[in-house]
Amino acid sequence: MRTVLSRPDFRLLFGGLLASLTAESMLLLALAIWVKDLTGSDALAGATLFVLIAPRILAPLVGWLVDRYPRRRVFVVTNLVTALLLTPLLAVRDAGDMWIIYGVAALYGLSNLTVGAVLSRLVCELVPADLLGEANGVLQTVRQGLRLIGPLAGAGLYALLGGGVLAAIGMAGFLTAAVVVAGLRPAQSATRPTEEVALSRRWRVQLVAGLRHLVEEPAIRRALLGYGLASLVMGFTESLIFAYVDLGLGRDAAFVGVLVTVQGIGGLVGGLVSAAVLRRVGELGTLAAGVAFFGPAALALGYPNLWLGFAAVLLAGVSLPLTLVGLHTLVQRRTPAEVLGRVAAAAEAVVRVPQALSIGAGALLVGVLDYRLVFVAVGLATLLAAGYLWGGRRLSPPAGPSTRPRIPSPRPAPDGTASLPAVRR
Secondary structure: HHHHHHHHHHHHHHHHHHHHHHHHHHHHHHHHHHEEEEEHHHHHHHHHHHHHHHHHHHHHHHHHHHHHHHHHHHHHHHHHHHHHHHHHHHOOHHHHHHHHHHHHHHHHHHHHHHHHHHHHHHHHHHHHHHHHHHHHHHHHHHHHHHOOHHHHHHHHHHHOOOOHHHHHHHHHHHHHHHHHEEEEEEOOOOOOOHHHHHHHHHHHHHHOHHHHHHHHHHHHHHHHHHHHHHHHHHHHHHHHHEEEEEEEOOOOHHHHHHHHHHHHHHHHHHHHHHHHHHHHHHHHHHHHHHHHHHHHHHHHHOOOOOOOOOOHHHHHHHHHHHHHHHHHHHHHHHOHHHHHHHHHHHHHHHHHHHHHHHHHHHHHHHHHHOHHHHHHHHHHHHHHHHHHHHHHHOOOOOOOOOOOOOOOOOOEOOOOOOOOOOOOO
């Protein structure tokens, strides 16, 4: 981690992301708890998370825009707009205002997709290819580490001060991220003038270029097929966890924040070891390991016991950063720079849209089936998906030792613009 954090531009990006991720970690769970308190419904609380993920269907359009415009500008503008779109939450008073929470959640899901796509390009521009795994590991360590305090702090602030104050804190976080990242040096334009003409004449082809690359690249295709199938059932747990806390443990909805904080401990561990796992088993192997950890976690949640539940969510926490570091690094290393925004957004959609459907289905299943049986089914299905991913790990073997000299920041090109790393296939 020291190597990648020694690079000034990456440190600046890291600082901006720290502010936005802090706001995100406090808001996401609190929105679902807010809906639960307003309606008393576990299903509607879980549906909040469905609404957050549903905008992923717009991934081709979002990725196309990210590839056409300067990444730093897109990141800054998106965070400013995100801060603005949280303001309607200040008007929520009772169950009749639940549509406001859903509307804000949908718009926030769209902005989150945009930030994810532009982040993939920014990271590739700021660090060499041999440090991509380390950079992604650092970002995931911070994201998961915030689960230690973010959800619990968010739930606590919501309980003490209400959702309006929490929304204001979130706005401050996104504004801070925009200001910090605005200090990054502008990178070289990703689109040459001749390519701009091609984009304008063949926009329909360019719009689906990311999806086409996902299908044609064998390692990415297998990763998304395996992880996408796992996501079809993993999303059930977003609604099931409310039933687990309510019916299984006999506690109120705010206790979900405690479990998510424990999950953050596992996420912190997973983030810290992800770069080492990546060097040992490659991107697909790391993704497979992450999915595999989720299996026994779901099986354990089929039996309602507080200490077993803590162990299960801890294991689920280890799972998440491994899957994300494996997938993100694979996409970055196997994608040409000019279409990386579209590919990153499309990959996110291929994984998250099935998860959104899964969350919606989970919100229905929790009302008609015993949540314990569903947890067991999720555990078995994810173990099968992990086996499929592990079987294809030779498609993305571990990278050899790096021979690139470690430098603090990219050297400027002769024309004064920052040079981009070469595409690694």
